[in-house]
Amino acid sequence: MGGPTVTGRADGADGTLPIVRDDDVVRVRQAVRAAAVAVKLSLVDQTKLVTAASELARNTLIYGGGGHVEIESVSNERRRGVRLVFIDEGPGIADLDLALTDGYTSGGGLGLGLSGARRLTDEFDIATTVGQGTRISVTKWAR
Amino acid sequence: MERVPVLKIRDTLLVSIQVDMDDHTALALQDDLTERIVDTGAHGVIIDITALDIVDSFIGRMLSTIASVSRVLDAETVVVGMRPAVAITLVELGLSLPGVRTALNVERGMDLLARTAPARADAIFDEADDDHHDDSVGDGVLTS
Numbered sequence: 144m145g146g147p148t149v150t151g152r153a154d155g156a157d158g159t160l161p162i163v164r165d166d167d168v169v170r171v172r173q174a175v176r177a178a179a180v181a182v183k184l185s186l187v188d189q190t191k192l193v194t195a196a197s198e199l200a201r202n203t204l205i206y207g208g209g210g211h212v213e214i215e216s217v218s219n220e221r222r223r224g225v226r227l228v229f230i231d232e233g234p235g236i237a238d239l240d241l242a243l244t245d246g247y248t249s250g251g252g253l254g255l256g257l258s259g260a261r262r263l264t265d266e267f268d269i270a271t272t273v274g275q276g277t278r279i280s281v282t283k284w285a286r
Numbered sequence: 287m288e289r290v291p292v293l294k295i296r297d298t299l300l301v302s303i304q305v306d307m308d309d310h311t312a313l314a315l316q317d318d319l320t321e322r323i324v325d326t327g328a329h330g331v332i333i334d335i336t337a338l339d340i341v342d343s344f345i346g347r348m349l350s351t352i353a354s355v356s357r358v359l360d361a362e363t364v365v366v367g368m369r370p371a372v373a374i375t376l377v378e379l380g381l382s383l384p385g386v387r388t389a390l391n392v393e394r395g396m397d398l399l400a401r402t403a404p405a406r407a408d409a410i411f412d413e414a415d416d417d418h419h420d421d422s423v424g425d426g427v428l429t430s
Binding site: 165166168169172173186187189190191193194197198201245256258259263 | 340371
């Protein structure tokens, strides 16, 4: 995104939230919304980021067996954004390409979680090790 | 866990989702609505999502399931009040809400249900009307 990215601005919305229960997903959505508003994402971009967060938080809960999310506001010399890092110590993802395919699901979902979250964000990184867990980082920049 | 109230207006059930639902609340709403359709014999369901600031794949699936189940139970479902940003996001997420009819607001949703209702009413009245056709229908034209 051109130039160094500074993380962890003190906006009050930054922080770490646990994802171990159903209603934690709701809390993650609300915290991500607050962070998106704080860096002045447009309404559509706020909605996209919160929706992506909802998908990823549910994945962390259901497939990762629980974990947490780190919410941080980021900036480079041109613009500001929000980065979310979802971390679990679950079973990991054996076939990443397959998991990123639209409509593929190993559970009872629609299979849009990972692929949809990738489409809704500007940057998407995933690191996963079978038996050790999954770390997914997404960033949405203000336009 | 919060519960979403289901209101009955004539033969339509009206649900206005006002809370940020967790997945269990969404599933409970799905079950409640199904029971209420059967209990009341309602022919229409209107789900107002004006207050929802996102629809993710779970809520999207809930809406599709409610529409499918209600259709099997002889009720039409209309989802109303979707915000523009939600609609844009939904499409980009890859959700097409199969089988879900939509309208801009509750009023238009009611109109949409009313337009589908005459077909149902005709089917009933066709039999009843067999022995008393109103020949004057269509004759109300002024002649000079």
